[in-house]
Amino acid sequence: QVSAALRAGRVSATELCQRCLSRIKSTGFLNAYISVAEQAALRQAEESEKRHSRGQPLGVLDGVPVAVKDNFNTAGIETTCASNMLKGYVSPYNATVVQKLLDQGAVLLGKTNLDEFAMGSGSTDGVFGPVRNPWSYSRQYKEKSTPNSHSEDKDSNWVITGGSSGGSAAAVSSLTCFAALGSDTGGSTRNPAAHCGVVGLKPTYGLISRHGLIPLVNSMDVPGILTRCVDDAAVVLGSLAGHDPRDSTTVQDNFKPFEVPDLADVSKFTIGIPKEYHAPGLSGETLALWAKAADLFKSAGAKVVEVSLPHTRYSIVCYHVLCTAEVASNMARFDGLEYGHRSDVEESTESMYAATRREGFNDVVRGRILSGNYFLLKQNYEKYFVKAQKVRRLIADDFVKVFGSGVDVLLTPTTLSDAAPYREFIRADNRTRSAQDDILTQAVNMAGLPAINVPTALSERGLPIGLQFIGRSFQERQLLTVAKWFEKQVQFPVIELEEVKQHDQGVFKHQKSAASS
């Protein structure tokens, strides 16, 4: 819709950009952004405006403000990964996906906050502080908040965004931009999407280039897409997908961008409900919503079947081994020699390395490096790494079997419950939290499949709950078709942010979708 508005001249690209920038300022307490590239963004907006006035927009994304998670390289704009190791690091190149967005004329507003090096499920463990879920400040949440003895302390019961792409999710959710890039290794795009009430798409591994995405687990990472609706996700996907010679793990096949069809009739689809996703800790509300969704499909004529993915329960442990091993390897380059933080300790190269890495990394990162190196030791390699790879194969095969038996799309919850208050969340450590929170999303990364979170309903506390659809490899079109149908059925409410100026609210409410309708 905003794209259409730009083209029709109802709003100018610069005006739009300015509105977004001012909204970023007024929602600064969310801490969603690490860097805001005000000058550059306005310049891009001006260029876009010129193109629009000539009647020559580059595409649907021309002039559309977007944000990018701070683990993507952006030339000229700091890329920190929310770590002391890269504070002040300005990359000389753009990640392929960033370049593609810019080539389409999108306006890059800034870099969003995350857990340090994307390790975490809360966006609470970065050096720039935690991200606050915009819904904490929504009328919907505040209404439902029970008055308690701490009621004077308005600020104390804000909830987390989930992670690790919390900043991007919050940026989209608080209406400061129309789309944002995240990354997804174990659920890092879908998890915050669920908590923040936005669409979070994890594409098939190998569909979108990782060149320029600072890696967590090379064999599982994908760039993630966060938008306000499924149609927008398809638009962004269309501009990003395709082979990149700079990334040898992207597939060679030609990708055809698509518009998500409006499905009238779901009866041709078979929806699978994997019983293992009824995980311990799943909240009653989420469970009920999941069941309700299944019923929705059933009554609309779709075939809904219970299926089994028996190796699901091993995915967390397996992920621990493989993730920490890759982390240990990927982080080995951070030694302060060529770029990034360098310690003042100078006695020897070794001592400089050690001090740099101790100073630059937080406990979470260091913990994973130590674990990973342990698993990669010669005497442990077979027992842990190779075993985990074998278990990974079994997990992936579970999905192959299920999809091979006629199931088109799987329906599961995305998170165990709605967003936790920050003070509760930080009581447990990062590792424990990640292990709990990743259970519903992790196996998908093991198998490299596409999956999407669709905001479904508000919880009793007035916070978003989302449901996840998992599709077949490279069948994003089919996946998004089902997701869009579901999205239409549930009519998830728009966030009502009280802290923001009224007229802004109005403008953004009407322009819910970035894409033309």
Add this chain to the structure above:
Amino acid sequence: RGCSWAAGWRRAWHRAPGVTGRRQRAAACNTKGEAVPAGKSGLAPWLPVVGLEIHAQISSNSKLFSGSQVQFAAPPNSLVSFFDASLPGTLPVLNRRCVEAAVMTGLALNCSINKKSLFDRKHYFYADLPAGYQITQQRVPIAVNGSLSYSLCIDNKRSQMVTKTVRIKQIQLEQDSGKSLHDDKRSQTLVDLNRAGVGLMEVVMEPDMCCGEEAAAAVRELQLILQTLGSSQAVMAEGQLRVDANVSVHHPGEPYGVRTEVKNINSLRFLAKAIDYEIQRQIEELESGGTILNETRAFDSRLGCTISMRDKEGKQDYRFMPEPNLPPLILYDAKSLPSNMNHQQVVNIDWIHQRLPDLPSVKRAKLVEQYAILPEHSFTLLNEDGLTEFFENVVKKTQMKPTKVIGWIIKDLLSYLKQHSIAVKESPVSSFLLADLLNLLEKREISSTAAKQVLAELWKGQGKTPLEIVQEKKLELIKDQKELEEICQTVIDGHENE
């Protein structure tokens, strides 16, 4: 499959009776593969065992996984791409030419080429390794199970040569590291990443050799093969060919001894010296009741000895892990190549095989067959860059038989070049000039003694032709019978009174 020509040529398995080790070759093995006789203590004889790990820089325009240029002696850090500098988010992209170079080399060394090979990360921290790991092929390398035949002179006269074979365990593709220069005065290390990421072929030779001379001969032959293929320029002095030697000794019939690795060898001569020194060192150590540590030792070319590199405490665990950013490398041959595949995207082993140039062994055999020269002469011709061409040019332009020409090439031309340390292409005497000279000799217009004098004059490079020199110095052979009789008579007359 290598050299199939066999007529009149002693093959690998026959070993001529050898001579025992001489003083100069500290722990010489004899060509019979016999054990080195014991030292004075009269203990059982020792069998030295030598294996080699050779790193050959691939001759290519760009590096193994990135597009930055490959060039020797460029300004520091001027050939470094984002990937080479390990900037976060960069990914490796395999260089096709490097794969072809490795396949060519594998085929030339009679290896099986693995149609599917894998890449791995080998982790260690060092200033010249920006990523903290090297991408190599540890699990499944590109080529395995080959062999290399090389020849040695049995005695110093170079009149008898014997052929030996060393098994090639494998060839793997891997990245070169950068260079670090330690400035102890200022307590700093300077790092130049120009070399970081350059493609290497690591050629592993099984411990089938028994002394420095064998190792040097094997490496020399490998060098010639690489240069013929063009897969590596293999110049040791420019670091394009680096050799590490694995050395151990044991008594015949007993298991292999503890081995040491000898590094920091930058010429063939030093290779032989380092190995022989190490063999001797180990024998002396063991004979005096000591033990050999499984360690890395550096060769000190000034002192001519190996020194323990004690700062490598304990054994390194490289924490090998598959390289997740590179899918398995798939190679095709004519049979397995799918018909609809884009030929630009594919490496075809058979296509490469068909285009292999003549290997040195084949070239030498052809020279022997074509010109009837001795085998050892063919070795000398190929050993000097440009000498074969020179020889063939002379043969073309002269009526003198090649078997006679070869003598002039090897005894006169080559020794002169060696004396003055100049290369064939820098020779002041061109093949034309030499051919002219030999023609005069062949037509009996001058004697061979005179010819040598003319050659000595030609070396001065003053631009005179042989004919001019002969006329100047009046070196013409006198053919007139009467004139000769007169001279003889004069001589006889002159001595009549004695």
